[in-house]
Amino acid sequence: MIKLEGISKIFPGQKHHAVKNLNLEINKGDVCVLVGPSGCGKTTTMKMINRLYEPTEGKIFIGGEDALNKDLIKLRLDIGYVIQEIGLFPHMTIEQNIATVPNEKHWPKEKTKEKVEEVMNLVGLDPKIFKDRYPAALSGGQRQRVGVARAMVADPPIMLMDEPFGAVDPITRARLQNEFLRIQEGMEKTIVFVTHDIDEAIKMSETIVVMREGEIVQHATPSDLLSAPADEFVSNLVGRNRSIKRLHLIRIHEILEELGRVKPIPEDTKTDEIKKRLDESATRTVMVVDSDNKLKGVIGVNDLKQKTGEVAADYYQDVMETITNDATLNDALSVMLECGEGYVAVVNENNQYEGTITLGDLLNVVKEDS
Amino acid sequence: MDHFIVPLLNLFRAAESGIVLSAQAEDPGVIRETINYIARRIDLIGELMLEHLWLVIIAIVIAVVVSVVVGIIISYYERSAQAVLWLCQILMVIPSLAMLAFMVPLFGIGFTTGVVALILYSLLPVVRNTYTGIRELSPAIVEAAKGMGMTEWRILTKIKIPLATPVIMAGIRTATVMVVGIAAIAAYVGAGGLGELIFQGISRSNEPMIIVGAIGVSIIALAFDFLLHWGEKHFAAKGKPGEVTEE
Numbered sequence: 001m002i003k004l005e006g007i008s009k010i011f012p013g014q015k016h017h018a019v020k021n022l023n024l025e026i027n028k029g030d031v032c033v034l035v036g037p038s039g040c041g042k043t044t045t046m047k048m049i050n051r052l053y054e055p056t057e058g059k060i061f062i063g064g065e066d067a068l069n070k071d072l073i074k075l076r077l078d079i080g081y082v083i084q085e086i087g088l089f090p091h092m093t094i095e096q097n098i099a100t101v102p103n104e105k106h107w108p109k110e111k112t113k114e115k116v117e118e119v120m121n122l123v124g125l126d127p128k129i130f131k132d133r134y135p136a137a138l139s140g141g142q143r144q145r146v147g148v149a150r151a152m153v154a155d156p157p158i159m160l161m162d163e164p165f166g167a168v169d170p171i172t173r174a175r176l177q178n179e180f181l182r183i184q185e186g187m188e189k190t191i192v193f194v195t196h197d198i199d200e201a202i203k204m205s206e207t208i209v210v211m212r213e214g215e216i217v218q219h220a221t222p223s224d225l226l227s228a229p230a231d232e233f234v235s236n237l238v239g240r241n242r243s244i245k246r247l248h249l250i251r252i253h254e255i256l257e258e259l260g261r262v263k264p265i266p267e268d269t270k271t272d273e274i275k276k277r278l279d280e281s282a283t284r285t286v287m288v289v290d291s292d293n294k295l296k297g298v299i300g301v302n303d304l305k306q307k308t309g310e311v312a313a314d315y316y317q318d319v320m321e322t323i324t325n326d327a328t329l330n331d332a333l334s335v336m337l338e339c340g341e342g343y344v345a346v347v348n349e350n351n352q353y354e355g356t357i358t359l360g361d362l363l364n365v366v367k368e369d370s
Numbered sequence: 371m372d373h374f375i376v377p378l379l380n381l382f383r384a385a386e387s388g389i390v391l392s393a394q395a396e397d398p399g400v401i402r403e404t405i406n407y408i409a410r411r412i413d414l415i416g417e418l419m420l421e422h423l424w425l426v427i428i429a430i431v432i433a434v435v436v437s438v439v440v441g442i443i444i445s446y447y448e449r450s451a452q453a454v455l456w457l458c459q460i461l462m463v464i465p466s467l468a469m470l471a472f473m474v475p476l477f478g479i480g481f482t483t484g485v486v487a488l489i490l491y492s493l494l495p496v497v498r499n500t501y502t503g504i505r506e507l508s509p510a511i512v513e514a515a516k517g518m519g520m521t522e523w524r525i526l527t528k529i530k531i532p533l534a535t536p537v538i539m540a541g542i543r544t545a546t547v548m549v550v551g552i553a554a555i556a557a558y559v560g561a562g563g564l565g566e567l568i569f570q571g572i573s574r575s576n577e578p579m580i581i582v583g584a585i586g587v588s589i590i591a592l593a594f595d596f597l598l599h600w601g602e603k604h605f606a607a608k609g610k611p612g613e614v615t616e617e
């Protein structure tokens with residue numbers, strides 16, 4: 001889908017290559033992540049694809065067409081672009097910002113409006129609340145969502161995303177990443193994604209391109225990169241805890257079925273029964289659900305000691321934090337560390353209980369690997 | 371209230387040509403005479419004020435159109451920009467009497483000469499503000515627009531000009547208030563306006579005329595300043611300026 005052939009870039013007045021003889025092929029529907037230290041040429045490479053920078057040398061093909069001889073505006077209108085600095089237009093409302101490309105494409109007003117609301121929902125911004133706000137009235141994370149929505153509103157087959165989740169805290173970041181992957185699953189876009197967070201790269205990509213000083217050091221799948229780093233630079237980049245990094249590659253639903261977890265208990269379970277179930281439980285906790293299997297709370301051994309009633313409903317505690325089954329094992333680990341618990345409850349999007357992941361489960365996965 | 375300082379300076383500038391205002395204004399006779407003069411010649415004063423306004427408005431409208439266009443053009447050509455700004459700067463520091471005297475052989479005596487001179491004086495603030503207003507936009511904003519496939523014309527009209535508008539408006543305000551004062555001197559070449567009162571007052575040693583002329587000029591300056599200041603605020607509120615980017 002995207003093919004770079006011998007691409008080089010030297011900025012005017014500079015001696016060194018910003019990008020040097022780069023060859024890269026990205027398949028349709030793949031997420032290709034560019035990683036590397038600051039200044040290694042990730043942004044430059046990306047900007048040559050939509051020709052914000054013209055390559056000094058080399059050829060670029062997009063969908064088989066020679067991109068360097070294509071009409072500039074046409075080329076760019078079909079490539080969604082999330083710029084590193086977000087670059088929202090401060091004098092336009094969120095709706096107007098997101099409608100930029102549809103307006104350039106002269107879509108009918110109705111269609112634009114519908115599509116804007118659709119992508120806003122997709123990135124988790126309620127159109128009713130945010131549509132008429134100005135960018136100044138948004139948080140950093142919300143702005144990044146607008147940036148992503150703006151890039152994908154016209155359904156471009158290709159998206160270039162330059163550190164789209166750079167300005168948010170780790171928890172929100174993980175959430176955005178998961179939403180992004182969920183969206184991508186339905187859309188099958190070809191995506192070039194820049195980050196200098198190796199964990200993000202491993203999590204998001206079909207293939208990873210590791211760059212250094214304008215050159216590609218290794219282009220591989222995430223698991224190949226982890227198991228066979230090309231040289232010391234790459235192994236330093238992926239870091240020492242390579243087996244822990246594998247937690248990024250495995251989604252919770254992939255291991256949940258094998259675990260054969262202790263069943264949750266209904267709200268009217270008697271104390272005797274709860275005692276029995278607690279003894280069977282590795283985490284010394286049981287989850288309480290309602291008739292619809294929605295997660296209501298949790299009972300631990302200590303709650304039983306200080307119980308204030310006869311059935312589960314009388315003394316279960318609120319669950320501090322849950323996680324959805326499309327999150328990665330690493331997300332689960334983060335949540336556990338965050339809450340200081342050895343487990344985390346997994347729910348689906350309707351808050352229905354699906355199982356529990358424990359620290360032990362994660363350790364097993366890491367052990368199997370190494 | 372810093373925006374009152376410029377018109378006040380103008381008041382002094384308009385009056386500087388000879389009156390020893392401070393010493394004599396304490397003589398109650400002058401105040402009475404001035405009031406009498408206003409009562410007697412209210413028609414003439416009104417007419418001269420309108421003429422003055424007209425002179426300023428014509429000059430500013432033309433200057434704004436020219437300067438904004440020039441400012442936009444030089445924002446695309448970094449090299450020529452410095453030369454153009456430098457030229458405008460030179461125009462602005464020519465003393466007004468010299469400038470007017472220089473214009474007479476070219477445009478004769480009268481309204482046109484005054485307008486041309488005023489246009490030349492007001493170029494710098496508007497050209498400079500248009501240029502910097504556009505150049506100082508966050509590059510990320512412009513690049514995002516480009517990268518998404520907006521044409522240069524659309525970027526200019528939809529992004530650059532709207533975002534630079536508050537800065538351009540500030541330049542227009544500076545130019546207008548300044549030109550109101552200089553227009554008084556344009557009476558020297560027969561361009562009309564309140565300057566006539568001042569000049570005649572000086573040659574006839576008629577203090578009330580000078581005072582009325584000077585006060586009229588300041589009233590116009592303050593009015594413009596107030597109006598344009600309001601306009602600026604209005605635009606700013608609508609446009610929500612301010613960089614919205616983060617590293």
Ligand SMILES: Nc1ncnc2c1ncn2[C@@H]1O[C@H](COP(=O)(O)OP(=O)(O)OP(=O)(O)O)[C@@H](O)[C@H]1O
Nearest residue numbers: 011014018037038039040041042043044045084196
């Ligand atoms: N417009 C430009 N003019 C001149 N040099 C540039 C320009 N843009 C980038 N460079 C240089 O090219 C090199 C690569 O920069 P690039 O922006 O691609 O890095 P990056 O990998 O995206 O870094 P970061 O992770 O910090 O965003 C750097 O040495 C940089 O100084």
Ligand SMILES: [Mg+2]
Nearest residue numbers: 042043044084
């Ligand atoms: Mg970069």
